[in-house]
Amino acid sequence: MNSAFAWLFDPEHWSGPTGFPARILEHLTYTGLAVLIAAAIAVPLGAVIGHTGRGTFLVAGLSNGLRALPELGLLTLLVLLTWVGLLPVVISLVILAIPPILAGTYAGVRNVDRSAVDAAHGMGMRGPTVLTRVELPNALPLIIGGIRAATLQVIATATIAAYVSLGGLGRFVIDGNNAGAGSPDGYPQMAAGAIAVAVLALLMEGLLELVERVVVSPGVRNQTRARRAVRLRRRPTTDLVENPT
Amino acid sequence: MNIDWPWPWLPANTDDIAEATSEHLYLALLPVLVGLLVSVPLGWAASRWTVARGILVPLAGVLYTIPSLALITLVPLMLGTQIIDPLNVQVPLAIYTIALLVRSVSDALRAVPGEVTAAATAVGYRPFHRFLTIELPLAVPVIVAGLRVAVVSAMSLTAVGALVGIGGLGRLITEGFLRNNGVELVAAIVLIVVIALIIDALLLLAGRVATPWTRAQRGAGATA
Numbered sequence: 057m058n059s060a061f062a063w064l065f066d067p068e069h070w071s072g073p074t075g076f077p078a079r080i081l082e083h084l085t086y087t088g089l090a091v092l093i094a095a096a097i098a099v100p101l102g103a104v105i106g107h108t109g110r111g112t113f114l115v116a117g118l119s120n121g122l123r124a125l126p127e128l129g130l131l132t133l134l135v136l137l138t139w140v141g142l143l144p145v146v147i148s149l150v151i152l153a154i155p156p157i158l159a160g161t162y163a164g165v166r167n168v169d170r171s172a173v174d175a176a177h178g179m180g181m182r183g184p185t186v187l188t189r190v191e192l193p194n195a196l197p198l199i200i201g202g203i204r205a206a207t208l209q210v211i212a213t214a215t216i217a218a219y220v221s222l223g224g225l226g227r228f229v230i231d232g233n234n235a236g237a238g239s240p241d242g243y244p245q246m247a248a249g250a251i252a253v254a255v256l257a258l259l260m261e262g263l264l265e266l267v268e269r270v271v272v273s274p275g276v277r278n279q280t281r282a283r284r285a286v287r288l289r290r291r292p293t294t295d296l297v298e299n300p301t
Numbered sequence: 302m303n304i305d306w307p308w309p310w311l312p313a314n315t316d317d318i319a320e321a322t323s324e325h326l327y328l329a330l331l332p333v334l335v336g337l338l339v340s341v342p343l344g345w346a347a348s349r350w351t352v353a354r355g356i357l358v359p360l361a362g363v364l365y366t367i368p369s370l371a372l373i374t375l376v377p378l379m380l381g382t383q384i385i386d387p388l389n390v391q392v393p394l395a396i397y398t399i400a401l402l403v404r405s406v407s408d409a410l411r412a413v414p415g416e417v418t419a420a421a422t423a424v425g426y427r428p429f430h431r432f433l434t435i436e437l438p439l440a441v442p443v444i445v446a447g448l449r450v451a452v453v454s455a456m457s458l459t460a461v462g463a464l465v466g467i468g469g470l471g472r473l474i475t476e477g478f479l480r481n482n483g484v485e486l487v488a489a490i491v492l493i494v495v496i497a498l499i500i501d502a503l504l505l506l507a508g509r510v511a512t513p514w515t516r517a518q519r520g521a522g523a524t525a
Contacts, residue, residue, distance in 0.1 A: 060378055124453050124497035126460040128471060129490035132478040136304045136486065212368030219464055219475075229374050233384075233465055243377070243384060246465075250374035254367045261366045300397035300454050301368050 059240075060247035069248070074227070076252060082223035083256065086214045090146055091207050094153035099199065102161025106195070107187045115162045119155040123299055127152060127213045135220045145217045152213055153206035156298065160202020164195025196272045204264040205298040211257050212301030225253045257301075304483045311484055318473070322492055325469035329459040330500075332391040333452050336398025337444075343399065344406025345432065354407060361400035369393060369458045373465060390462035390469075397458070398451040405447035409440035442515060445508030449501050456497035460489075 063069065070076050105111045130151065134144040168191045176190040192199075218226025228249025235242045311318075347354040372393035382388050413436050421435045463471030470489040477486030509516070 120453075120501075121494075121498075123450070124457055124494045124501070126457040126471070126474065126490060126493050128460045128463065129474050129486065129493065132474055133483075133486055133490065136478060136481065136483060208366055208368075212370065215368050215370045216461060216464065220478075226370065229370055230464065246374050247378050250371035253371040254375070257366050257368055257371070258363065261362075298365070299450065300365055300401065300458065 059244040060251065063241075063244035064248035064251055076225075079223060079225050079227060080252070080256065083211070083214055083225045083253075086142075086146065086149060086217070086222070086224060087207060087210045087260075090149035090153050090210045090214075091203065093146070094150045094206055094210075095157055095203060097150075098154045098157035098202075099161050102158045102199075102202075103165055103187060103192060103195075105158075106162040106165025107183070107191060109166075112162075115159055119159045122152065122155045128216055128219070131213070131217055131220055140221055142222070145214075145220065145222050149210050149213055149217070153210050156205035156209065157199070157202040160198045160200075160205070161195065164198030164202075165191045167198070168194040193273065194276055197268060197276060200264065200268045200271065204261065204268075207260055207264060208257055209299060209301050211253070211260060215253050225249050225256065228252070305481050306483045308484060310482060311488060314485075318488065318492070321468065321470050321473050321489070322496070325456075325459055325471070325493070326496070328387055328390050328462065328467070328469045329394065329455040330452070332394035333398050333448070333455050336395040336451065337402060337448060339395070340399045340402035340406055341437070341444075343403045345410060347403060347407035348410035357403050358407070361403050364396050365400040369397075369461045370464060372396065373462060373467075385466045387467060389465065390459055390467050394455045394458060397454065398448075401451050402444065402447045405443050406440060409443035410436055412443075413439050438512065441512050442508060445504055445511075449504050452504065453497045453501050456493055456500070460493060 064076075068075075072078065102115070105115060127148075130148045131145065134148045138144045165187070172190055172194065173186060176186045181189065214222070214224050215226035215229065218224055218230040226249070229246045232242050232244070232246030232249065235245065343357060347357045373389050376382055376389040376392050377384055377386070380388065380392065417435065417439070418431065421431045426435065459469050460471030460474055462469060463475045470493050473485050473489035477483065477489065
């Protein structure tokens with residue numbers, strides 16, 4: 057245990073292109089890139105599906121089907137089929153990040169109180185206005201919940217991506233394993249990398265929870281939680297449960 | 302990159318594939334079972350005492366957040382296991398299962414209507430008997446929903462263990478990748494997905510069979 061922390065806090069490992077700051081930055085870059093692209097695809101799609109009620113099967117099918125797909129398999133297959141580098145990895149991260157955001161947005165828009173939507177129509181709002189001014193703000197907690205789940209999924213999978221020779225914090229785990237568990241740069245390096253990944257994931261989770269508190273209107277926050285709890289009790293579905301990563 | 306598709310690899314290696322598959326099932330399913338057995342009493346405690354809930358639910362959230370490769374790597378540090386011990390994969394999977402189910406079980410138990418437990422008590426059920434025959438069965442739909450997520454995720458997460466030298470179908474994935482063998486890689490992925498979906502369907506079915514009253518209720522609701 058001490059050797060892992062010694063490795064982690066060794067100043068030598070905190071500088072240069074293979075040090076922790078550089079690896080953390082790489083990791084965050086992959087994560088940010090993948091989540092942004094995924095959100096740009098999944099939020100509009102989920103909003104339209106939730107608003108119109110068309111294509112619902114796509115949401116449930118995607119989130120259940122992709123849960124079974126092994127991340128390691130998807131990554132290695134895409135790299136084998138295309139080329140080594142950032143692009144195939146980002147593509148597979150985006151593929152994994154889409155279902156939780158899609159499910160969150162869809163469920164959020166779908167579960168907006170019908171009387172609020174009716175009132176908006178009564179005030180003369182048209183469909184798209186209802187969506188952007190009423191449904192999406194009300195759906196925000198579940199949308200952010202979806203983005204949070206997607207971010208954690210991507211942080212975890214980006215760690216695995218070191219195996220297909222990408223940077224990021226997974227490098228320490230993979231390099232340590234390749235060095236052999238007994239060597240000084242072996243298991244201590246692996247454990248140090250693992251600790252860094254775990255801390256990064258927990259920090260991001262906390263950060264996104266904070267974002268949710270700041271962005272979501274207080275009136276919406278409590279209401280949605282209560283309704284989601286009721287929904288889970290009445291008709292438990294698997295599509296809104298986050299995956300372990 | 303040119304990828305090899307050596308079709309004869311498949312029939313020539315059925316023994317190896319079967320061995321990897323059974324290893325994978327052992328690695329993935331045992332922890333889910335253990336996790337289920339542990340999370341029922343924990344969920345009960347969390348549904349009963351606010352203090353237990355205040356500790357268990359946030360702890361579950363934290364553990365659930367830790368990425369699999371990190372947790373797998375950290376098990377030897379915490380338990381002193383060897384680096385290729387199957388426990389390094391099984392302990393994280395059990396932890397994820399417990400983290401997922403403790404909250405579901407406790408929510409489901411808390412949702413059991415007070416008049417139901419009161420009626421059971423009134424006709425003479427002792428608390429433990431009442432828990433086993435009234436409250437727990439009513440929580441089954443929620444538990445099954447959580448269990449389905451746990452088992453399907455476990456099937457796919459087990460593959461990550463191959464990165465630190467633990468077997469199962471993940472070994473065929475890394476092997477196929479290193480040898481540029483597309484058939485081996487795709488065979489492993491397909492087996493993982495198909496087996497996971499079969500188990501998922503079986504659980505869904507078992508949950509329905511175990512709770513006939515949920516269908517009766519729905520029928521009654523439709524006619525009312």
